Amino acid sequence: MSDVAIHHDPKPGEHGWTQTGVSNEKLGMWVFLGSECLLFGGLISTYMLYKGTALKGPKPHDLYDIPFTSVSSFVLLMSSMTMVLALSAIQRGDHQRCRVWLATTALLGATFISGQVYEFTSFVKEGMGYTTNTAASSFYTLTGFHGVHVSLGIVMLMSLFMMSVRGRLPQEKSEVVEIVGLYWHFVDVVWILIFTVVYLIP
Amino acid sequence: MAIIEAPDSAPLALPSGGTVAPHQALGVFSRPGQSKGWRSWITSVDHKRVGVLYGASAILFFLIGGMEALLIRLQLVHANGTVLNAAQYNQVFTMHGITMIFLVVMPLGAAFMNYLMPLQVGARDVAFPRLNAFSFWCFLFGGLFLNSSWFLGGAPDGGWFAYAPNTNPIFSPSHGMDFYAIGLLITGIASTVGAINLVVTVINLRAPGMSLMKMPVFTWMGFVTQLLIVFAMPVITVALFLLLFDRNFGANFFNVKAGADPLLWQHLFWLFGHPEVYILILPSFGIISETIPVFSRKPIFGYPFMVFSGIAIGFMGWGVWAHHMFASGVGPLSVAAFSVTTMFIAVPTGVKILNWVATMYGGKLTFTTSMKFSVGLVGMFTIGGLSGVTHAVSPSDLQQTDTYYIVAHFHYVIFGGALLGFFAGMYFWWPKVFGYKLSEKLGSWHFWLILIGMNLTFGPMHIVGLQGQPRRTYTYNKGYGFDFWNMIETIGAFIIALAVLVFLVNVFSSRAKAKREHITVGNDPWDARSLEWMVPNPTPAHNFDEVPVVAHLDEFWHRKYGEDENGRPVRVKATDDVVQAGDPTGVHLPSPSYWPIVIAASLPLIGYGIIFNLGFAALGGFVLFLGIYGLGLEPSMDPDAAHPHDDHGGHDDTHDDAPAAADDEESHEEVTASE
Numbered sequence: 001m002s003d004v005a006i007h008h009d010p011k012p013g014e015h016g017w018t019q020t021g022v023s024n025e026k027l028g029m030w031v032f033l034g035s036e037c038l039l040f041g042g043l044i045s046t047y048m049l050y051k052g053t054a055l056k057g058p059k060p061h062d063l064y065d066i067p068f069t070s071v072s073s074f075v076l077l078m079s080s081m082t083m084v085l086a087l088s089a090i091q092r093g094d095h096q097r098c099r100v101w102l103a104t105t106a107l108l109g110a111t112f113i114s115g116q117v118y119e120f121t122s123f124v125k126e127g128m129g130y131t132t133n134t135a136a137s138s139f140y141t142l143t144g145f146h147g148v149h150v151s152l153g154i155v156m157l158m159s160l161f162m163m164s165v166r167g168r169l170p171q172e173k174s175e176v177v178e179i180v181g182l183y184w185h186f187v188d189v190v191w192i193l194i195f196t197v198v199y200l201i202p
Numbered sequence: 203m204a205i206i207e208a209p210d211s212a213p214l215a216l217p218s219g220g221t222v223a224p225h226q227a228l229g230v231f232s233r234p235g236q237s238k239g240w241r242s243w244i245t246s247v248d249h250k251r252v253g254v255l256y257g258a259s260a261i262l263f264f265l266i267g268g269m270e271a272l273l274i275r276l277q278l279v280h281a282n283g284t285v286l287n288a289a290q291y292n293q294v295f296t297m298h299g300i301t302m303i304f305l306v307v308m309p310l311g312a313a314f315m316n317y318l319m320p321l322q323v324g325a326r327d328v329a330f331p332r333l334n335a336f337s338f339w340c341f342l343f344g345g346l347f348l349n350s351s352w353f354l355g356g357a358p359d360g361g362w363f364a365y366a367p368n369t370n371p372i373f374s375p376s377h378g379m380d381f382y383a384i385g386l387l388i389t390g391i392a393s394t395v396g397a398i399n400l401v402v403t404v405i406n407l408r409a410p411g412m413s414l415m416k417m418p419v420f421t422w423m424g425f426v427t428q429l430l431i432v433f434a435m436p437v438i439t440v441a442l443f444l445l446l447f448d449r450n451f452g453a454n455f456f457n458v459k460a461g462a463d464p465l466l467w468q469h470l471f472w473l474f475g476h477p478e479v480y481i482l483i484l485p486s487f488g489i490i491s492e493t494i495p496v497f498s499r500k501p502i503f504g505y506p507f508m509v510f511s512g513i514a515i516g517f518m519g520w521g522v523w524a525h526h527m528f529a530s531g532v533g534p535l536s537v538a539a540f541s542v543t544t545m546f547i548a549v550p551t552g553v554k555i556l557n558w559v560a561t562m563y564g565g566k567l568t569f570t571t572s573m574k575f576s577v578g579l580v581g582m583f584t585i586g587g588l589s590g591v592t593h594a595v596s597p598s599d600l601q602q603t604d605t606y607y608i609v610a611h612f613h614y615v616i617f618g619g620a621l622l623g624f625f626a627g628m629y630f631w632w633p634k635v636f637g638y639k640l641s642e643k644l645g646s647w648h649f650w651l652i653l654i655g656m657n658l659t660f661g662p663m664h665i666v667g668l669q670g671q672p673r674r675t676y677t678y679n680k681g682y683g684f685d686f687w688n689m690i691e692t693i694g695a696f697i698i699a700l701a702v703l704v705f706l707v708n709v710f711s712s713r714a715k716a717k718r719e720h721i722t723v724g725n726d727p728w729d730a731r732s733l734e735w736m737v738p739n740p741t742p743a744h745n746f747d748e749v750p751v752v753a754h755l756d757e758f759w760h761r762k763y764g765e766d767e768n769g770r771p772v773r774v775k776a777t778d779d780v781v782q783a784g785d786p787t788g789v790h791l792p793s794p795s796y797w798p799i800v801i802a803a804s805l806p807l808i809g810y811g812i813i814f815n816l817g818f819a820a821l822g823g824f825v826l827f828l829g830i831y832g833l834g835l836e837p838s839m840d841p842d843a844a845h846p847h848d849d850h851g852g853h854d855d856t857h858d859d860a861p862a863a864a865d866d867e868e869s870h871e872e873v874t875a876s877e
Contacts, residue, residue: 013326013749015790015839018406024329027406031398035432042440042470046455055461130453134462137453141444159834 029179033186036149040190043145044197047138051198054133061135063123064199072115073195076150079108080188083181090164090174098177099164105184106157109150116147139198146194149187156180233836234794237743245794247331250741252338253317254635257628259342260309266349267301268702270294275659275695278688281680291676292359293378297349299362300382303482304389305345307616310624311485312341312396315424317635319400321734322421324409324752326745329402331792332833337396339802344388347806351381354813358382361674363475364445366456366467371449377813383446384809390435390442391805397431400424409733411752415509418732418755419502422509423488426516430477430484438474441467450812465530472523480519482616483583484512486623487554490576493630494558496728497573498565501756504557511550511557518547528596529603537596544594551587555580570728571645575626578653582618586611589664604674607667613660625652625705633723637740638716644708651701658694662687725781731756737782744789747782792838801829 010016018024051061086101120140128136160180163169169176234245243251273294277283286294320328328334351357356376360369369379404425408417417425445467447453454460456467495502502508524532524540558580567573589611593599602608625648632640666687671678678684715721726735736758737745754760764774804825811819 012410013746013789015792019408019410019412020406022406024402024406028330028398028402031401031432035394035398035436037436038433039436039439042437046440046444046466046470049463049466050455053461130451134454134457134460137447137455141447141453141455159831 023175026175026179026182029182033182036186036190040142040145040193043138043142044194047135047142047198050134050138052135054135057132057136058126058128059133059135060123060128060139060198061202063126063128065119065122066199068115069119069195069199072112072119073191075108075115076112076188076191079105079112080185082108083184087174087177087181090169090171090177093171095164095169095171098169099161102157102161102164102177106154106161109154109157109184113147113150113154116143142194142198146187146190149190153180153184153187156183234796242794244799245335245796247327247335247792247794247798248743249316249320249328249331249334250635250743250745252334253313253315255338256309256316256341257313259338259345260306260313263301263305263309263345265702267298267306268699270298270301272695272699274298275692277676278678279692280688281678281682281685283677286676288676289356289359292361292674293352293357295674296358296361296378296382297352300348300358300386301345302616303362303478304386305341305348307482307620307624308389308393309341311424311427311482311620312337312393314420314485314489314624314627314631315400315427316396318631318734319421319424320403320407321737321741321745322418322732323404323407323412324733324746324750325403325407326749326789327792328399329406330399332795332798332838333395334399335795336798336802336833337392337399339799340392340395340805341389343802343806344385344392347388347809348381348385351378351385354381363471364467365471366445366448367458367462367464369445369449370456380446380449380813381809383442383449384812387439387442387446388805388809390439392802393431394435397428397435400428401432404428409749409752412757415506416752416755416757419491419505419508419512420485420488420732423484423491423512426512427481427484427488430481430516430519434474434477434481437470438478441470441474444470446812465527465532468527468530469523472526473520475526476523477516477519479612479615480515482620483623484515486579486620486627487512489623489627489630490558490579491554492732493572493576493626494561495756496630496730497568497570497576498562499568499729500561500565501731501759502557503560503563504553505755507553508557511553514550515547518543518550522547525594525596525599528599541594541596545591548587548591548594555584555587570629571640571642571649572626572629572728574646574649575622575629578649579619579622579626582614582622582653582656586614586618589614602667604672605667606663606671606673609673610660610663610667613656613663617656617660622652625649630728631734633727633739634734635740636713638712638721638723639727640708640712641715644704644711648701648704648708651697651704655694655697655699655701659691659698660694662690662694724777726777729762731759733757736761736780738784742784742786744786744791747785747787747789790839795833795836797829797833797836801826801833804829 016023018027020027051059082101082105086098086105089095089097089101130137130140157180160169160177234241243255246252246255273286274291277285277291277294316328316334320326348358354377356378358364358378358381359376360374360379360382364379364382368374369382404417404421408414444453444455448455448457454462456462456464458464491502491508521543522540524536525544528537528540558576562577569577589607593602593608593611629640629645632638666684667673669683671682671684671688678688723739725738727739733750733752734741736750737747750757758780761780762773762775762777763771766772804822807822807825808819809822811817811822
């Protein structure tokens, strides 16, 4: 922020002043992510309770394609790196690169989502629908909620991209990218947890 | 403007870096500019107006929930009552619980916290004013959505606790429980967004010098409450989604036939539900921690203990949920562990009660209506707290479970605790909010009627409960010996209704009197202690002319009073020299906006869509999408708005819309992601 020409430090009571020096928007995102931890905590607990119980039909563990999911997990992890590159680009004022990396991040996210759609379809073909058994219901709900979070992240990234294209994302607002980045990294971290707990641990 | 890229270095020829924003985001609405009339209320982003709206709506829902309570009492006045049949009774007691908890006590707390927390920390508004307005509308529409179920095939009938699998379509075939799940999801979004907002406000917008340990106790308790909401709401969100998916999409979370665990719902629900009871009571604890020192003319006794016991309650509230499930077969180890934690949580609560009593001890007590309600809380909550300890003893709890003894307990803590505290707060801060006092005479009637009424209503429930009258049951037979006390309870309920009527009369007559006789209340009617009284009554739109620099807990008091050589307080400054003038020169406030109400209105549409016809949901989704982008792209301060005392003509216009995009993405993420 400091290298922007017209910038004056807000005084107490003015817009933009904060007691901690962290902006309201960023702090708000942190608190929100704290709340999200409990959301995924609840969903993961439900899955843990039900992962071994299925009165009929295949359980998710019978169907997992670990190599395939490993690749799509890797794709999602790489998107965190491109997100950081986008942030670093806009902080330097390099709007061109920022757009490229934002688009790449969104694309990697979309690849992950496509992988999930493919995975769901193949599971259903193999006989595990949403209503087949308790394990299936909890598996689809947990990973589905995560998928929705990634999709919303993609929408945010595309919005940032369009804002940048239309000239509404100048360097001094780079924090917006940082905040979306926080969300994006959080969703990635949650996936690492899900991948470990749901897929890898038998 | 300072950062325009050289166009030739851009092969894609995309413009970038400009900060010129269209002033009418999406071109749908022109920016509202009224400061009076209904339009100014529905577009207001002022935390004080939002607080008043919360309070007014909560009182409206209080009347609805109260009528439901009277219906319950009419049904139970005699053995084999015929006012309601079993199905109607189930709906009425369910809606009574939902209404009182989610649409009355929580929003009343939100009303006080919204109005007072920014003032008590010395801020001009909350951190995200438009999201604050969104929270309110979201709560209101969620509440109306829940109540619309009466006319659309039947209200929820599975209890406010909605124990699955009892709430599966087989046992609860009407749409009621869908209304429950979706309605609470909507009000849950409201609470979560509001909580994030106030948490950030407290952390970030405290006035210079106000360290955490100089915050008023009310703000501290509000802060703990909001943190509890932030972490408890997502848990019930999960439970509600699972219930919704079970009922509408055939999932198997609570389908025992498919091998589901019938305790899953109870665990999720009470993991939310127990922090929830502290969400209900802590704001009132905060309120009377403000009123008792003022009317005892002593500082609060043991401020750090007050704060840390509140924090302790906040933490320990997460470790006691299974005491709601002693009778469900969770196993001896769990029962023993949760018995111990439950007894233990009585300790910080006891510390608070001790501190209030010690604050009054040796003080110069003035029994205003507000003080009467505060002392009433201390007494009534203690009764409820003690019966709570008896539930912690699990063998005794097994006898009490599902009887009226439990009903007696939670009404003593929620009615005798939370609600009495809110009334104490209303009488105390009414002059702050509206510029006139409520009548003390009618207030006294209000207090004594409500105190007698509640003890007649809920006191005998201890007795019939121990005699075995089951709760949640629409009638009882003659000869069980319940008749007499049930009659007394019903009489008590009508006395409470009379007390509420007195309160409403008080509100309107005091207002009329103040208008007729041009009574002004002065700036400091109670000789108060905290920062909110440093601005004129009623509070001007911009709160503080100049943000105060805080040096003490009870800053306002310390500016008025010094100490003589014996340590006794001596007036050093007249009130009017301490209170600010209320001059808005140079203050820029966030502009009103239509988007919060638009976004909030889309959510019930989506709800109706899921229940009845996906067409509504599509429409609602479209409005939601549009609303989020509208809000996100609209600058939080309207660059076109006329600033009557604009003093910074020399500034570049970058400054004017700089706040815009910072709010942008943030607001739209929170809304989208928390659904």
